[in-house]
Amino acid sequence: MRISYSSLENFKQCPLKYKLSNIDKIKEPKSKEAIFGSYIHKVLKWFYQKDPHFPTLDALLKYYRDYWPQKTEGFEWKNPEEEKAYFKEGLRILQEFYKRNIPHKTSVLDLETRFEVVIDEDPDKSNGKHILTGVIDRIDKLSDDTIEIIDYKTGKRMPSQKILDKNNQLSFYAIGLKSRWPRIKIEDLRLSLYFLKFNEKIDTKRTEKDLEEVKDKTIDLIHQIEKSDFEPRSSVLCGWCGYQNICPIWRHFYEDEQNNHFNDIDIKEKIDKYFTLKKEKERLDKELIELQNLIDVYCHKKGLKRVFGENGYFSHTVYNKVSYNIPKLKEILEPLEKWEDIIEIDTKKLKKVLKEIPADLREKIKEIEKIEERFKYLAANNKSRKEIKEQIENN
């Protein structure tokens, strides 16, 4: 299997997204962020191609203006205001980038370097080799003879150093570079992400052991992909997914009114009726609790254990909530081989604990997680169409 960092991330985010892109080969329509990001990459590539005769700031901005993507295949700016805002942001980014990076002492080894590394020969040979692929934005040789891999980011967030030290993309790039120039020592490799919005570059290092671990984890993930049933996994990231129109989770949201009918059932009407009834049920549940409280108070005041109406009666009953000394209980049941029968992990509580423990331990627990059974159920959410629309537009 050939796999890149972005396709692995797609799989981790949503197996269906991976399938649509990598197996079904359906091109994902580009978002405004992706169009903007690719364009800034293109402008910087043009700039560094001129090494050592770097263009002036005016020439850089002229290039930026001349080739600005007003309309590309499958993409159009939503309105002139949006386009203007992105255009201005690009100008600002390039001006600040230029200021910070002069004088340009950089010695560029390569730009947009493609790599392919065999990370595993499939043991049963049915799938051939597993190959890691990628494109490195820029590789520089620094004055102290170290090599720097630079990846440009145009996103709105800058991660912490701790996250960067575990960043898989940079590990992949290090693996790619080491396969191309095996003599370069890992200690002489600097891995940087350049956050253009903030004009900040942060770097990290890897060891040979780190790279071996990343390869092993990648192979595990490839095995998960091979066994996957590619179920969609909805998350906040759906807002940036270009497959919403064809994904079974979001498709209905975008379908027109005619598609709401099936066998004379207007599904939209039924859904809205469900939520109206649910609201009514909540009101009735509240009323029932109020009535119970009232009857309870009446029993207390009158010293009664049971009260009667025409259609039923209420009785006061007592039950004991018990607890046990766990080690002592274990001592008794374990020799009888009955201990395992009563022990069951509370997955809800475990989920809460997972949020509280260090990330490496969380990872270890994730690795021993096993899906015993898959339940399918229909979950209801009372977020309105208007609210969902607003959320998508605000992404």
Ligand code: SF4
């Ligand atoms: S919209 Fe969400 S659930 Fe659907 S394919 Fe994209 S990421 Fe997956």
